[in-house]
Amino acid sequence: MAYRITADRLRGHWQPLVDLALGAATALLFVLSGTVVSAPLAVAQLLPLVWRRRFPAAVLIVVGCATAAHTTLGMARAVGFFPATIALYTAATHRSPVIRWVLCPAVGLVMAAASAVRHGPVEGLLMAVVTVTVAWLAGVERSEHLRQRAEADRQRAEAEHLRLERRIADQATAAAEDRERLARRVHDTLAHTVTVMLLQTEALKATTPLGDAARDRLDVVLRAGRDALTEVRAALADADEPDPATRLAALLKTLGAAGLRLAAHPPDLRDVLAPPVLAVADRLLGEAATNALRHDGPGTLLRISTEHGAERLILRITSEPPSPPRPRAGRVTGGFGLLSLAEDLTRYGGTLVHGPRAPAGWQIEASFPLRVGNAVAGR
Structure with a gap:
């Protein structure tokens, strides 16, 4: 040596x-x-x-x-x-x-x-x-x-x-082939399943005497199913992803028609959060609203509040089930959606905590780094 x-x-x-x-x-x-x-x-x-x-x-x-x-x-x-x-x-x-x-x-x-x-x-x-x-x-x-x-x-x-470029091109080709195989599998399973659900719901609406409230609920189900099918096909076609804010507004409208109540309109965070962080915030609002309706049922009230600090924005989301609250089957914990959002937010320097609140409902608190130059004094 x-x-x-x-x-x-x-x-x-x-x-x-x-x-x-x-x-x-x-x-x-x-x-x-x-x-x-x-x-x-x-x-x-x-x-x-x-x-x-x-x-x-x-x-x-x-x-x-x-x-x-x-x-x-x-x-x-x-x-x-x-x-x-x-x-x-x-x-x-x-x-x-x-x-x-x-x-x-x-x-x-x-x-x-x-x-x-x-x-x-x-x-x-x-x-x-x-x-x-x-x-x-x-x-x-x-x-x-x-x-x-x-x-x-x-x-x-x-x-x-040139060898490196050829190797990268071969890897990209292999990845594209893998994506194509995955797309076929998704289309053969999820898209077909959603299509069958839509057809059965349409048949139920056409052949069963229903009241106005029941027909409205079926319309919500059909609209949500068609939107899901459209998103699946757009994803398989590699289409441009829609604007997160636009998708959030459409989702809240659908959830509202299904029985979710909002205490106030979601805050506009475009001026205080950078675009990648803003996309995480919009996804978090959509996930929280979906979870509230799924776990607590129609009539659930969703409250959204923000608190600005010198360098961070605190977003709090709480759900209040209708009285009496809807019974839960077993213990409810944060699902994959919240865990994924917590990982994404940590990558940008934020934090996310969530859990049940007393006496009923769910609460989420997320901390987002503010856009440089747009920090607002605490209020």
């Missing part, structure tokens, strides 16, 4: 280590070979190599000019050209065509001219041209290799992206 950690650290810092070793070896060669004729020019040849990766063009100009000047003073060619070839190789790997194809040859020609003046056309010019050309072409080839590797990496990344 320790060996692996050390190897990873060296792999991440190999370039500075190589530069340090190369600089130290070059400086040692300069000292031991007696290459140095002018100490300032030797420093100008060696020291800029530290920054050759960050500023390759500037380093090449400084080192090349220092090498040409040092050559005219009698510097040995073999070791003396070594810093310049390093700078030339680094600059030739740069992505800029101007640096590769203009600056590098220009600096090489300056050094070759200085060597020709000092050592003649063969020993000076020819040797300098060969040395400079080899270093320059090696850098150009390295640059092309880096470009090809970058292109290969880009193509691999694109291929991986």
Whole structure:
């Protein structure tokens, strides 16, 4: 494990280590070979190599000019050209065509001219041209290799992206097939069952002598059944979901026709709750009203009140069964609807508590985070 950690650290810092070793070896060669004729020019040849990766063009100009000047003073060619070839190789790997194809040859020609003046056309010019050309072409080839590797990496990344998109598309297709199978099952069960209920209710209304009150109740049942069937078919067709407030108003109208009484109209919370939280509030009102009628029967009174704080809105809903209250078969607890709403409200930073109230009925208290900038002082 320790060996692996050390190897990873060296792999991440190999370039500075190589530069340090190369600089130290070059400086040692300069000292031991007696290459140095002018100490300032030797420093100008060696020291800029530290920054050759960050500023390759500037380093090449400084080192090349220092090498040409040092050559005219009698510097040995073999070791003396070594810093310049390093700078030339680094600059030739740069992505800029101007640096590769203009600056590098220009600096090489300056050094070759200085060597020709000092050592003649063969020993000076020819040797300098060969040395400079080899270093320059090696850098150009390295640059092309880096470009090809970058292109290969880009193509691999694109291929991986395409594979990811294909996998996502396959998953979406599988999910769509699952939804289609579920839709067929729902249509074959729920939609058919609701249709049979509607037909039987229509037959009962047409063949049985009923009073006005009974006919009104059958009309409520038929209207609720048709609305449910419409919503099922819309859901299966992937139609747009209706506005929660509109659906709540229609639901309360249907429940009112079935015998639920409202102490007052539901509060308008559009200005104080954000749209996602408002949708949860509308669903909660619909669930509470439905539960009140289902558990306490016609004649149940539903009271809805709100209390505003600095950051939260408290919504209280209570049901008061008719007197005498409708007998309950066993213990009644919060169903799946309230549990689901409690989870949704918790996701938005709210809370929901519910339970029976004395002597009869049900109570719900929900806390909603207020829309930013619309908090109302407590009242």
